[in-house]
Amino acid sequence: MKEKPSIVYMLINTQAGKEREVVKEAKKFPGVTEAKVVYGEYDVIVRIELNDFSILSETVTLIRRIPGIVKTATLISA
Template sequence: MVIAVTMVNVQPGKERDFYNAVKNLENVRDVIHVFGEFDFVVIVEAKDLAELNQTVDKIRGLDGVTKTQTVIGAELE
């Protein structure tokens, strides 16, 4: 299991469209509209890195997306 956080910027006026589209993507566990450097924080949970990459690519391809940054979580043992 891989958990990642993808921060997303969207074009002004596209926030609602992005939110409605991203919340329905497979592997997206939560979407939070934030204020600051990014517009949204998207929590992604996938079975492996390949599936994570596919989901992030889908997020990047959504209408209005201008920038993403993804960080991947790791368990401390």
């Protein structure tokens, strides 16, 4: 039986006015299935599906390097 992919969400704070640029760049990464501007405590939410959980750290690190990102929180779906 094929395992379901792991679902990871990244909540991102950006510099003012950088939200849409961060969304555009985040969508370029493998595994990113969705990236959207949101209102509230965070500015952007990114949904990542990973078949190989061992690459989570690398994927998160690459996304964090996008210019304009100030802070991130990573949530792993149960």
